[in-house]
Amino acid sequence: MYFVMDLYLIVLCLLVIYIKDSLQGPHEKRLLNNLLATYNTLERPVANESDPLEVKFGLTLQQIIDVDEKNQLLITNIWLSLEWNDYNLRWNDSEYGGVRDLRITPNKLWKPDVLMYNSADEGFDGTYHTNIVVKNNGSCLYVPPGIFKSTCKIDITWFPFDDQHCEMKFGSWTYDGNQLDLILNSDDGGDLSDFITNGEWYLIGMPGKKNTITYQCCPEPYVDITFTIQIRRRTLYYFFNLIVPCVLISSMALLGFTLPPDSGEKLTLGKCMESWEECLQQPSATTAGVPRGSEIRKIRGRPVHLIRRINQIICLAPYIRRFLKPSIHFPSIVCYCRIFTTQGALFCSI
Structure with missing residues (x-):
């Protein structure tokens, strides 16, 4: 008797889930078709082409994997965070069954071409391309994790009582400051709340700084955000x-x-x-x-x-x-x- 009742409850739950999916599925499908039908991934998503697109940039340092002193490299596990507003991806949620957000693969949307300038990775970009979370107000959140291999000038004059300052410089590869403006997500620099301690190095801090530089090749200003990983050798x-x-x-x-x-x-x-x-x-x-x-x-x-x-x-x-x-x-x-x-x-x- 109890077995029959349990089986009935399981079937009822599955039926409710199926009905809910059947009601929500068509709205999300219709919304995706309407948004992406005429969407151009090469178009910079701004209402006025003379205005720069603001991109909030930050990162979360998960772990210092290795400090390669011989080759002067720093290997870290980092989650990037990029947030911008795409005016082409706005909708009224009441017209689509209350759907307020979507998860879309990055190859179907425009996204900032932000790379680490001092990368030493064989593929240059060491991030894993995750889905972009899009909300009905046009807000886009892109959080790609990755293993970053960056160059770092190692100074061991005071070995083994030495401190190292390793910079990680991020910026747009093709857009200048008049087209894409990077904004530091937090004045404190990188997020260290989930940092896993290293057995050989003690993390002092990770401040961030926004720089606007005009290179000799180009008259336009280029914006970058540089994070400095400050570490100290454990001397015990x-x-x-x-x-x-x-x-x-x-x-x-x-x-x-x-x-x-x-x-x-x-x-x-x-x-x-x-x-x-x-x-x-x-x-x-x-x-x-x-x-x-x-x-x-x-x-x-x-x-x-x-x-x-x-x-x-x-x-x-x-x-x-x-x-x-x-x-x-x-x-x-x-x-x-x-x-x-x-x-x-x-x-x-x-």
């Missing part, structure tokens, strides 16, 4: 695996000044100092992906570079002292070879 890993070992070994080197040059303890300490080079090879491993070029001397960072220079001076100081005092016997040729070999390897590794 590098502090315990790089800075602390270097400081400890540098402290051991200071003990060498308290020992006589010919004492056995100094030789023992010298053997312990052989592990110093292994510590200094740590920056090479941690910065294997840094950018190559004329700024290669900056890749180790000034704090680590200072520690290395202090260690080299400490190692050379006892031998300089011997040269300044002729009464003290010079080290053997084997010691000289070892000194120059070690120091040469140290300087070459910088």
Whole structure:
């Protein structure tokens, strides 16, 4: 008995849904036919052709996927947001069964050709083309998600205590400022409410700025909106695996000044100092992906570079002292070879 009642309720619900669809379906179909019958996707949707079309632009930063320091690239997961008004897509909802909004594929409508200028993606445009939400007052909302690969100038002078500022510049590719005017959606810049934290980088902020630039090629002004992703490296890993070992070994080197040059303890300490080079090879491993070029001397960072220079001076100081005092016997040729070999390897590794 209960089974029959449940089956009856299911059939009744399906019947109601079918009746509702059959009533709404023809109105939406008729509306689409009327709107798109004479619609031209190449026409800029403005009532007065001398007026610029205002497009509200914003973005939501979902995740920082990777900071490619070697190739100087930033890979992010971002949702764009473009909103404009198309005067060709207006209707009275009472004439179409109360239909107030539609979802239309972007290839059937005009949409702003906004691209990221500093894109390094193979296809240049890394967005997924979703439907455009069109309302009866002509308002159009386009929110394409995408994986963006942008160029970013990496400056690791203060590695591992460095901050990076990576810009993402968006603008129309063919329309100038007199035809299409970009408006920043929020004065706070990018939306960070759904941001997923990164294990290596801490997000400081993402301000946005509108720019109007006149290029040498063209007399018309061009409008772009530039977002700056401000990130800071998390230093906990590098502090315990790089800075602390270097400081400890540098402290051991200071003990060498308290020992006589010919004492056995100094030789023992010298053997312990052989592990110093292994510590200094740590920056090479941690910065294997840094950018190559004329700024290669900056890749180790000034704090680590200072520690290395202090260690080299400490190692050379006892031998300089011997040269300044002729009464003290010079080290053997084997010691000289070892000194120059070690120091040469140290300087070459910088």
